[in-house]
Amino acid sequence: MNWPQLLITVATIGSIFGVVTLALNLQYARGGMINFGIVAYFAVGAYTYAIFTQPSPKGLDQYAFGLDWPWWAGVLAAGTAALAFAALTGWPTLRLRGEYLALTTFAFAEVFHSFLLNERRIGNGTVGLSNVERPFGDWGPIEEKYVFAAVAALLLLATLLAFRQLLASPYGRALDAIRDDEVAAESSGKPAANMRRQVFLISAVPVGLAGAVYAMFTTLAQPSLFTAEVTFIVWIALVLGGERSVYGAMLGAFGLVFFEEVVRAWPFETVRSAQIAASVEHIFTGLLFIAVLRFQPFDRIQRRMKART
Amino acid sequence: MLFLQYLTAGIVTGCFLILATIGFSLTRQVEGFLNIAHAELLGIGAFTTWWLNASQGWHILIAGPAAVIFTALVGLVIARTIYDPIRRRGPAVLLITSTGVAFVIGGVIDAMVGTGIRTLDIGLATTYKPFGIRVTDYQIIVVALAAAVSVSLALFLNRTRIGLAIRARAVNPELAASRGIDVRTTSRVTWLLSSGLAGVAGVMLAVIATLTTDLPFHQILQILAVAILAGLGSLYTVIASGLIIGIAMDVSVYWIPAGYRPLVAFSIVIIVLLFRSEGLAGTKAA
Amino acid sequence: MTEAQPAGVHTVDALLEVDGISKRFAGIQALGGDRGLTVDIGRGAFVGLIGPNGAGKSTMFNLLSGVLPADSGTVIFDGKDITTATSHERAEHGIGRTFQTPRTFESLTVLENVVVGATSPGEQLRSAFGRSWRRHEAGLVDHARDILGQVGLADREAEPVTDLSGGELRMLGVARQLIRRPTLLLLDEPTAGVHPLLQDRLAELLVELHSGGMTLVVVEHNLHFLLAIAEHILVLTQGRLLAQGPPADIRGDPAVISAYLGEDHAA
Numbered sequence: 001m002n003w004p005q006l007l008i009t010v011a012t013i014g015s016i017f018g019v020v021t022l023a024l025n026l027q028y029a030r031g032g033m034i035n036f037g038i039v040a041y042f043a044v045g046a047y048t049y050a051i052f053t054q055p056s057p058k059g060l061d062q063y064a065f066g067l068d069w070p071w072w073a074g075v076l077a078a079g080t081a082a083l084a085f086a087a088l089t090g091w092p093t094l095r096l097r098g099e100y101l102a103l104t105t106f107a108f109a110e111v112f113h114s115f116l117l118n119e120r121r122i123g124n125g126t127v128g129l130s131n132v133e134r135p136f137g138d139w140g141p142i143e144e145k146y147v148f149a150a151v152a153a154l155l156l157l158a159t160l161l162a163f164r165q166l167l168a169s170p171y172g173r174a175l176d177a178i179r180d181d182e183v184a185a186e187s188s189g190k191p192a193a194n195m196r197r198q199v200f201l202i203s204a205v206p207v208g209l210a211g212a213v214y215a216m217f218t219t220l221a222q223p224s225l226f227t228a229e230v231t232f233i234v235w236i237a238l239v240l241g242g243e244r245s246v247y248g249a250m251l252g253a254f255g256l257v258f259f260e261e262v263v264r265a266w267p268f269e270t271v272r273s274a275q276i277a278a279s280v281e282h283i284f285t286g287l288l289f290i291a292v293l294r295f296q297p298f299d300r301i302q303r304r305m306k307a308r309t
Numbered sequence: 310m311l312f313l314q315y316l317t318a319g320i321v322t323g324c325f326l327i328l329a330t331i332g333f334s335l336t337r338q339v340e341g342f343l344n345i346a347h348a349e350l351l352g353i354g355a356f357t358t359w360w361l362n363a364s365q366g367w368h369i370l371i372a373g374p375a376a377v378i379f380t381a382l383v384g385l386v387i388a389r390t391i392y393d394p395i396r397r398r399g400p401a402v403l404l405i406t407s408t409g410v411a412f413v414i415g416g417v418i419d420a421m422v423g424t425g426i427r428t429l430d431i432g433l434a435t436t437y438k439p440f441g442i443r444v445t446d447y448q449i450i451v452v453a454l455a456a457a458v459s460v461s462l463a464l465f466l467n468r469t470r471i472g473l474a475i476r477a478r479a480v481n482p483e484l485a486a487s488r489g490i491d492v493r494t495t496s497r498v499t500w501l502l503s504s505g506l507a508g509v510a511g512v513m514l515a516v517i518a519t520l521t522t523d524l525p526f527h528q529i530l531q532i533l534a535v536a537i538l539a540g541l542g543s544l545y546t547v548i549a550s551g552l553i554i555g556i557a558m559d560v561s562v563y564w565i566p567a568g569y570r571p572l573v574a575f576s577i578v579i580i581v582l583l584f585r586s587e588g589l590a591g592t593k594a595a
Numbered sequence: 596m597t598e599a600q601p602a603g604v605h606t607v608d609a610l611l612e613v614d615g616i617s618k619r620f621a622g623i624q625a626l627g628g629d630r631g632l633t634v635d636i637g638r639g640a641f642v643g644l645i646g647p648n649g650a651g652k653s654t655m656f657n658l659l660s661g662v663l664p665a666d667s668g669t670v671i672f673d674g675k676d677i678t679t680a681t682s683h684e685r686a687e688h689g690i691g692r693t694f695q696t697p698r699t700f701e702s703l704t705v706l707e708n709v710v711v712g713a714t715s716p717g718e719q720l721r722s723a724f725g726r727s728w729r730r731h732e733a734g735l736v737d738h739a740r741d742i743l744g745q746v747g748l749a750d751r752e753a754e755p756v757t758d759l760s761g762g763e764l765r766m767l768g769v770a771r772q773l774i775r776r777p778t779l780l781l782l783d784e785p786t787a788g789v790h791p792l793l794q795d796r797l798a799e800l801l802v803e804l805h806s807g808g809m810t811l812v813v814v815e816h817n818l819h820f821l822l823a824i825a826e827h828i829l830v831l832t833q834g835r836l837l838a839q840g841p842p843a844d845i846r847g848d849p850a851v852i853s854a855y856l857g858e859d860h861a862a
Contacts, residue, residue, distance in 0.1 A: 092583050098401040099343055104582050107575040110530055118568040170717030170728055177700045177711045184698035188712045189686035198720055282416030289409040294395050
């Protein structure tokens with residue numbers, strides 16, 4: 001059981017998913033929007049990065065586009081594409097609320113997944129794109145895997161700072177008001193629909209960037225990596241971390257990724273027992289999710305802390 | 310000719326969707342939320358049937374009904390232990406919780422069944438060719454079953470006291486409660502019924518589809534499509550909606566690649582929600 | 596009795612011109628009658644809006660403040676047609692309103708509930724990432740504190756709003772509107788559940804605001820409170836304007852009295 005390797009992987013993947021969880025936190029806890037399709041924005045970022053940085057198709061490749069541009073151009077494109085996708089999907093759906101918004105975002109993500117699978121010219125079908133540019137390599141004495149962890153952590157930090165800044169400002173206060181009582185907020189001049197749309201768009205950008213880093217790290221952009229399961233995992237991370245707090249969101253992401261990676265890396269004797277362990281991990285996480293949703297331990301702790309002061 | 314073949318396939322798909330969605334629509338209207346875990350109940354029905362039939366050697370005509378009863382009970386237990394305590398938190402929280410339930414059930418099925426295709430121990434399908442259109446006996450059973458279930462359910466909802474009580478709750482929950490309709494009993498019957506119906510659909514899934522552990526989850530997408538298109542109406546809107554989507558999905562293969570079938574279903578969901586959120590029913594969602 | 600008559604005391608200058616508005620709910624004509632409701636609110640007026648339960652007073656407020664769209668008619672505010680303007684646009688134009696059931700932002704403290712009422716430059720996305728809004732913030736906070744003092748909540752500023760009583764929440768709602776210095780303030784039953792001493796303070800506050808130039812329209816069931824301070828009264832019943840005039844006239848008007856008494860016999 002290679003613990004150092006495991007921890008580096010958790011640091012990297014955890015940071016990447018931490019970014020997505022933060023975005024979801026902004027959308028749900030502050031913006032009041034239930035997004036069940038967040039994996040799509042992640043996938044858009046990953047695929048855009050791949051398409052922009054991979055070399056032109058040759059041989060057996062079925063994809064049609066490969067711009068072979070440098071990695072930073074790919075990253076910029078990833079963020080922009082995610083923003084554009086959010087604008088496209090947000091425009092019709094943000095009028096809907098609660099469960100109906102959840103459904104349409106879910107539907108859009110599935111449509112996109114289907115699109116990736118079927119349009120071989122864009123995404124190379126189920127095989128996916130595998131010539132993804134991995135830009136970093138070793139930086140002097142520091143091995144590549146540490147560099148990646150640092151890059152992912154930096155992205156997480158940047159996202160965290162940006163969101164915190166936003167939420168600590170009057171904008172964040174207005175968001176809270178809208179979430180608490182939209183009618184009252186509007187009668188105090190807060191344009192609820194506009195602000196929600198803005199939150200939806202801004203939060204999509206880091207998700208796209210995280211997708212790009214993910215593609216860099218795995219050197220793959222494959223439909224099987226971007227299923228609804230990813231959305232659920234991020235939601236579970238959000239809820240386990242206490243829904244509302246940004247730090248909780250990050251903790252939830254790291255905790256969940258840690259749990260998953262431990263199970264994945266554990267030296268099981270048979271393939272079957274490894275599979276069962278993975279399933280048990282799912283069951284356990286799911287039960288924890290349900291329990292946290294029901295008993296809301298974080299709210300209680302918060303209330304108790306407030307009462308004491 | 311090919312078109313008629315697709316149309317027939319569409320009717321079969323539609324009938325399966327009707328079976329898969331009636332229960333979902335029922336809990337949506339009576340209990341007031343979208344139970345994402347409904348699709349996993351199909352999985353419980355399917356894999357229980359497989360285990361009893363292929364593993365334990367029971368005849369399908371015994372394994373099937375047994376699986377249905379088991380699924381009905383599981384659904385009821387989940388409702389009583391997980392959903393009921395948090396009902397007052399609202400439909401959004403219940404929806405989110407149900408995704409957790411789906412996750413758990415999926416994990417259980419994965420742990421117990423493992424990967425790979427599972428097949429039932431039933432005879433190979435016999436193909437008939439009425440008017441040159443190929444249709445198997447199992448497909449005919451799906452259609453017949455959908456019809457039988459629809460008729461029985463319609464009779465139940467219109468002729469029995471409990472059925473009428475359930476209908477009353479579906480149409481106007483507050484009024485029904487204030488008129489003294491026993492919420493607890495109708496809830497339990499609704500969950501048993503709904504989960505049992507999921508079980509029936511699951512058995513059918515095991516009979517006609519290539520059964521893998523991730524198949525049930527993929528059904529939720531189409532179930533949602535049928536339910537949203539149907540709206541909060543009666544059984545008839547679900548039937549109409551199921552057939553429309555089933556036929557649309559299979560006939561679309563005439564023009565676009567088969568891989569896009571689910572896409573047709575989703576596009577319908579998105580279009581309906583954007584332009585007419587009440588669906589075919591016409592009454593606004595609460 | 597639905598012809599347009601300029602309300603208000605001295606001037607024919609109408610701040611709000613309501614022409615033929617109406618609203619139906621589930622088949623019931625909540626406001627407007629056959630030809631819709633037409634009335635003017637003069638600039639600087641202090642208008643009271645009374646009528647039995649179900650007369651349409653809150654519906655009228657909802658239409659005026661943009662919470663609900665009118666089925667017909669036009670609304671002109673300060674010379675601008677705001678008939679299709681949204682609720683937040685009307686707030687920006689200078690229309691403020693409080694609600695019959697007090698609405699609060701539970702995750703904010705009492706002070707924050709008032710501060711958030713104002714439109715800070717930091718609410719623009721671009722400025723939120725900068726520092727310039729901090730300059731305004733201090734001023735806003737001071738202003739908010741003053742207003743809290745005016746409504747008698749000065750010593751509660753750091754508390755969570757869940758600690759306040761119903762009457763105090765109502766005053767907080769007023770405070771939240773005052774920070775915007777609205778041109779027109781619509782108050783929906785401001786004294787309900789409010790302690791009598793606090794009611795006196797509220798009356799003083801309203802008179803003060805009025806003499807400072809604010810146009811007020813107040814819905815009230817507490818006629819004792821309202822008829823003492825308002826200058827012009829509108830009487831609504833069954834969605835229609837029954838009568839209007841100075842308080843003295845309204846007090847003795849037999850039609851008005853029977854409309855209120857008729858409340859006991861109403862369906």
